Amino acid sequence: MMTIMSSQFQPVLDSILAEIERTPGRGRSADYIPALAAFDPRRFGMAVAELDGTVYGVGDWQQPFSAQSITKVFTLALDLAREGDELWEHVGREPSGNPFNSLVQLEYEDGIPRNPFINAGALVVTDRLQTRSGDAAGELLSFLRAESGNLALDFDQEVAASETAHGDRNAALAHFMKSYGNIDNDVPVLLDQYFRQCSIAASCADLALATGFLARHGIRADGSRLLSRSQAKQVNAVMLTCGTYDAAGEFAYRVGLPGKSGVGGGIIAVVPGRCTLCVWSPGLDERGNSVAGVAALDRFTTLTGLSVF
Amino acid sequence: MMTIMSSQFQPVLDSILAEIERTPGRGRSADYIPALAAFDPRRFGMAVAELDGTVYGVGDWQQPFSAQSITKVFTLALDLAREGDELWEHVGREPSGNPFNSLVQLEYEDGIPRNPFINAGALVVTDRLQTRSGDAAGELLSFLRAESGNLALDFDQEVAASETAHGDRNAALAHFMKSYGNIDNDVPVLLDQYFRQCSIAASCADLALATGFLARHGIRADGSRLLSRSQAKQVNAVMLTCGTYDAAGEFAYRVGLPGKSGVGGGIIAVVPGRCTLCVWSPGLDERGNSVAGVAALDRFTTLTGLSVF
Amino acid sequence: MMTIMSSQFQPVLDSILAEIERTPGRGRSADYIPALAAFDPRRFGMAVAELDGTVYGVGDWQQPFSAQSITKVFTLALDLAREGDELWEHVGREPSGNPFNSLVQLEYEDGIPRNPFINAGALVVTDRLQTRSGDAAGELLSFLRAESGNLALDFDQEVAASETAHGDRNAALAHFMKSYGNIDNDVPVLLDQYFRQCSIAASCADLALATGFLARHGIRADGSRLLSRSQAKQVNAVMLTCGTYDAAGEFAYRVGLPGKSGVGGGIIAVVPGRCTLCVWSPGLDERGNSVAGVAALDRFTTLTGLSVF
Amino acid sequence: MMTIMSSQFQPVLDSILAEIERTPGRGRSADYIPALAAFDPRRFGMAVAELDGTVYGVGDWQQPFSAQSITKVFTLALDLAREGDELWEHVGREPSGNPFNSLVQLEYEDGIPRNPFINAGALVVTDRLQTRSGDAAGELLSFLRAESGNLALDFDQEVAASETAHGDRNAALAHFMKSYGNIDNDVPVLLDQYFRQCSIAASCADLALATGFLARHGIRADGSRLLSRSQAKQVNAVMLTCGTYDAAGEFAYRVGLPGKSGVGGGIIAVVPGRCTLCVWSPGLDERGNSVAGVAALDRFTTLTGLSVF
Known part of the structure; x- marks a missing residue:
């Protein structure tokens, strides 16, 4: 099963697109900020990037969308690159496994979030990258531009402003962790950095390329x-x-x-040693993951056998 | 990295044994029942089984120990083989992620355990296999004997009796789920089946072989x-x-x-498409996993590159 | 306000009955066992007992109903009389304050229930009275007969059997506390004692009289x-x-x-130094308290000024 | 027992003082802000105020201390006076009953705090009083001055500044409730109001007098x-x-x-229709209540029989 040729990626993607288009039901777009609600939940794009940067795509694979929580992966990598294992004294690596918000677990565990991908954990990672770099959001943007080769990538100021206006829950998380001494920066500074990161608009092609270092065992696009x-x-x-x-x-x-998924409807995925993927479709299930996105990735691993299991 | 020869497994194991023997600190054996406390926490064994049944081993790799929660994997597979996806309406597939006992989550989620490997979930799986087979523990034992080729494998009646005598927490879980209608059998019948399964004594060699079907994508030892x-x-x-x-x-x-680990100090692991492993060392960390066992598996994937990531 | 004459109790009760009869909406009878669902939720009775045993009543004040959790008050008093403050090392005195079941709190607090009136706490009290008396339910029945002067008071075997058949949640609580060492007796023995206590059928007159010792600062009917x-x-x-x-x-x-309320629709109340009350109406609100019962007591304290505040 | 003469209050207080002075062990002063840690935990004062404003006192009964959470009672009364029962749609009346912080319960209950005396609930009450009065802290101060007759009562700016500097947990609570729409004012404005209220310094005599309206069934000192x-x-x-x-x-x-207690070591208490009390001793137990304060009130009700039960 592991012998699929790269030249076969395009027909696989075409086949997935055809199936997705036949499927009814796509969930609902996130609507807590206007910018996220703007897209038709039925839109769909998917890209595969090989280790050498060759990209295959289908549907709206070049349409920029709000990366949102997908950026947490890159911020984590950038901070790990700077401080190494010390990070893990401030954020855990266990699944949150909780149907309720992470505030509960923060209380149980004295202000240490369970992992870097829940909001509380991502705030800690951004806080630490901010302390080390002086401009966490800027460092993230530079990285994404370099890896994707797309110098037009940028923050979406409107999205960032909307997030800030609806930011009380993240403010609560940040203040709460600060009360345990697990946040260094002032909360408004941290939130500004955090919401700008989330606001970055990028396409499936951009994000599949930017994820490449995780399939190349840590090596960036420039080697x-x-x-x-x-x-x-x-x-x-x-x-x-x-x-x-x-x-x-x-x-x-x-x-x-x-x-890693985001509420903008994107999901990135890694086949270690082989390729990376990004899929986008704005309709979400009740747990915040893209309905068509998960279905497309499911189909991809079934058709190619490229699962890690 | 993926080009390691099978003939290299033995020197890898020898190297791991040497390292483990130099390492101080092994945690403590489980002591809630006398039978588990009997072994020196420093004992250590490890086995690798190839897809064709060839086994490599080191240290106490042929010493039987109490399989305990490792058996949950086999019970899950046996029930899935019988009823298929219907099982997943009665037990979830999400990490429990909770430092506290699963009773809390059972309440949140109306008697549906989060996954088949926490005790509550394993009780549900055993209950369903019991309903379908009439003798869940017997079916498990037959399976393990067949896959390992070791017809001497058996329940440890002393261990099962000790577990029963300390079984109030599992009885609480079972009654609690029965109050939600998620347990079919009478609680004492279920607990008897459950504790006998956990009591099975097997060696690293036995369990590595028995796990083979998960590396062979579902195919048993007899094809x-x-x-x-x-x-x-x-x-x-x-x-x-x-x-x-x-x-x-x-x-x-x-x-x-x-x-999958057990409080007896064993851990089984799968390299899909390549081999299975079982390691044993009775000293546990505070989360119930074998200290030397995790260290040995960590070392194995580092030395061979045979991680899924 | 504290100068109300006893002779005024009867007109107060008549007035309350008239108001209750005019009020629509009574909630729903408990229906988890058939015996509780048998009564029309609009039935209503109320009794006031003076310190000397004079009883005033209105409506169905002589109709026996299932006392259920009201008995927890008497079991608590009987065990306190036997063992004194030692009881409080095994059960707390704080409100449970939790919308979820007490299992959660049992986990937080190592098997010590928050108070004697949640089910877990009442199981502990019954367990301790059983150990000290050899027949907790029998001691309770004797006490209620003596205080009410009604020798016909008895267990309702049908109710007790129904409770037992639906007893998995209480069995879970008992096993769970036993796993912490906070239950002495075998769980089936304890549950039998517990469900028989709950099953006692008594009228408002009986229960108002039996509660008298709490208004008399600890003195029984016989002095x-x-x-x-x-x-x-x-x-x-x-x-x-x-x-x-x-x-x-x-x-x-x-x-x-x-x-103290019960799911049978009864509520007892105490005006220390003055009188005791019992009201019954089977329709319950969503928290398990009699709708008309709470309304009638509210009205009673408003009309007489006999609140403790 | 209810026939104690007012002239007997002074000998009762003298007797309590003598007992308290003989008692070793007083707990520890709160030390999360310097101003609270300044007092010797063994200091002690107690005052009783009759309905007509006569005050009896003993020990440090005229020593001002930080009222802290005691002020929550007055803020509640002032807001209730302004808006009536509408308040109860925004804050509950049930005990919190939770050893953990109220954030957990806020999540369960969609941003509605359990009662007005936990911090979350007090923030809601202050927020509502601020909206209605335009200066919640000023209204509180005026009320306390009028009721106590002590025009020198004032905020302690140093304490308020210290609280603000350690205010992340309260900021978290406020932002969290604002995310549910249960806070009207901007969070920094609300916190400023809240911490100034808590900082008011008053003596046992002042606070016993200010509590008088609760013993007089709602009537202020001026009638x-x-x-x-x-x-x-x-x-x-x-x-x-x-x-x-x-x-x-x-x-x-x-x-x-x-x-109602405060972390400054004060406790106010009410004997409805008869008198009010305030006791102060800075040493706290592990639940934040004054050790000698609770002991003194316990002794007072035992000596006078003036309990509500």
């Missing part, structure tokens, strides 16, 4: 090393166990790849 | 199919996300393989 | 002392803070008297 | 009505069930009076 082989493996492990909100088990079960 | 390819992948996914109590994220991060 | 003055005060305090499930604050706010 | 009789009763009920953090049951059990 330089961002993470050690061991660190790259670890980020993949955290994606597999914690990357899709409360549905990580379901995602592992159906797709069987390290992945 | 017959137990699970579909898709089901085998799914069991591996559940092991990776839920197999090591509250440390599944840590295990994925360090080892990067589907695995 | 002998059951509890010290201080203990009687303490039982009243626990009733006020914990007597009406998750609605203790609401009950204190509206009624302002120590009280 | 005007602040609350209806029914509202005054309700505030007393909420104090009894929720006034002493997680120890409300214990306080009701030992003292048997509506009461």
Whole structure:
């Protein structure tokens, strides 16, 4: 099964697109901020990037959308590259496994979030990258531009402003962790950095390319090393166990790849040593994952056998 | 990295044994029942089984120990083989992610345990296998004997009796789920089946061989199919996300393989399409996983590159 | 306001009955066992007993109904009389304050229930009285017969059998606490004692009289002392803070008297130094308290000024 | 027992002082802000105020201390006086009953705090009073000055500044409730109001007098009505069930009076229709209540029989 040719990716994607278009029911777009509600939930795009940067795509694979929580993967990698294992004293690596909000677990565990992909954990990671870099959002944007080769990538100021206006829950998380001494920066500074990161608009092609270092065991597009082989493996492990909100088990079960979703409807996924994927469709299920996105990835691993299991 | 020869497994194991023997600190053996406390926590054994049944071993790899929760993997597979996806209406597939006992989550989720590897979930699986087979423990024992080729495998009646005498917490779980209609059999019947399963004594060699069907995508040792390819992948996914109590994220991060531990000090692990492993050392960490066992598997994936990530 | 004459109780009761009869909406009878569902939820009775045993009544005040959790007050008093403050090392005195079942709190607090009026706490009290008396249910029945002067009071075997058949949740609680060492007796023995107590059928007149010792600062109907003055005060305090499930604050706010409700639709209440009350109406609100019962007690304290506040 | 003469209050207080002075062990002063840690935990004062404003005192009964959470009672009364029962749609009346922080319960209950005396609930009350009065802290200060007759009562700016500097947890609560729409004002404005209220310094004499309206069924010192009789009763009920953090049951059990404590070491208590009390001793138990304060109130009700039970 592991002998699929790269030249076969395009027909696989075409086949997936045809199936998705036949499928009714796509869930609902996120609507807590206007910018996210703007897209038709039935839109769909998918891209596969090989290790050498060749990209295959289908549907709206070049349409920019709001990356949202997908950026948490890159922020994690950038901070790990700067401070290494010390990060793990401030954020855990266990699935949250809780149908309720992470505030409950923060209380049980003295202000240490369970993992870097829940909001509380991502706030800690951004806080630490901000302390080390002086401009966490800027460092993230530079990285994404470099890896995707798309210098037009940028923050969406309107989205960032909307997030800030609806930011009380994240403010609560940040203040709460600060009360435990687990946040360094002032809360308004941190939230500004955090919401700008989430607002970055990118396409499936951009994000599949930007994820490439995780399939190349830590090597960036230009051949330089961002993470050690061991660190790259670890980020993949955290994606597999914690990357899709409360549905990580379901995602592992159906797709069987390290992945990370965002409420903008995007999902990135990694086939270590082989390729990376990004799929986008704005309609979400009740756990916040793209309905057509999960279905497309499920179909991809079934058709190609490229699951890690 | 994926080109390791099978003939290299023996030197890898020898190297791991040497390292483990140099390492101080092994945790403590479980002591809630006398039979588990009997072994020196420093004992250590490890076995690798290839797809064709060739086994390599080191240390106490032929010493029988109490399989305990490792048996949950086989019971899950046997019930899935009988009833298929209907099982998943009665037990979830998400990590428990909770430092507290699963009773809390059972209340949140109306008597549906989060996954088949927490005690509540394993009780449901055993209950369903009992209803379908009439003798869940017997079916498990037959399966393990057949796969390992060791007809001397048996229940340890003393261990089963001790578990029963300390079984109030499992009785509470069973009654609680029965109050939600999620247990069919009478609670004492179910507990008897459950504790006998846990009591099975087997060696690293036995358990590595018995796990082979998960590396062979569902095919048993005799070439017959137990699970579909898709089901085998799914069991591996559940092991990776839920197999090591509250440390599944840590295990994925360090080892990067589907695995399942037991309080007897054993851990099984799967390299899909390549081999299976079982390691044993009775000293446990505070989350119930074998200290030397996790270290040995961590070392194995580092030395061979045989992680899924 | 504290100068109401006893001779005024009858007109007050008549007035309350008239108001209740004009009020639409009575909630629903408990229906988890058939015996409780048998009564029309609109039935209503109320009795006031003076310290000397004079009883005033209205409506169905002589109709026996299932006392259910009201018996927890008497079992608590009987066990306190036997063992004194040692009881409080095994059960707390704080409101449960939790919309969820007490299992959660049992886990947080190592098997010590929050108070004697949640099911877990009542199981502990019954367990301890059983150990000390050899027949907890028998001791309770004797006490109720003596205080009410009604020798026909008895267990309702049909109700007890129904409770047993639906007893998995209480079995779970008992096993769970036994796993912490906080239950002495075998679980089936304890449950038999517990369900028989709950099954006792008594009228408003019977229960108002039986509660008299709490208004008489610990003195029984025959002039002998059951509890010290201080203990009687303490039982009243626990009733006020914990007597009406998750609605203790609401009950204190509206009624302002120590009280205890049962799912049979009864509520007892105490005006220390003055009188006791029992009201019955089978229709319950969503928190398990009699709708017309709470309304009638609210009206009683408003009309007479006999609140403790 | 209810026939104690007012002239007997002074000898009762003298007797209590003598006992307290003989008692070793006083707990520890709060030390999360410097101003609270300044007092010797062994200091002690107590005052009783009759309905007509006569005050009896002993020990440090005229020493100003930080009122802290005691002010929550007055803010509640002032807001109830302004908006009446509408308040109860935004804050509950049930004991919190939870050893953990109220964030957990806020999540369960969609941003509605359980009662007005936990921090979350007090923030809601202050927010609503601020919206209605334009200066919640100023209205509180005016009220306390008028009732106590002490025009020198004032905010302690140093304490308020310290609280603000350690205010992340309260900021988290406020933002969290605002995310549910249950806070009107901007969070920094609300916190400024809240911390100034808590900072008011007053003596036992001042606070016993200021509490008088709750013993006079709603009538202020000048004879005007602040609350209806029914509202005054309700505030007393909420104090009894929720006034002493997680120890409300214990306080009701030992003292048997509506009461409210603060981390400054003060406790106010009400004997409806008879008198009010305030006791102060800075040493706290592990639940935040004054050790000598609770002991003194316990002794007072035992010596005078003036419990509500």
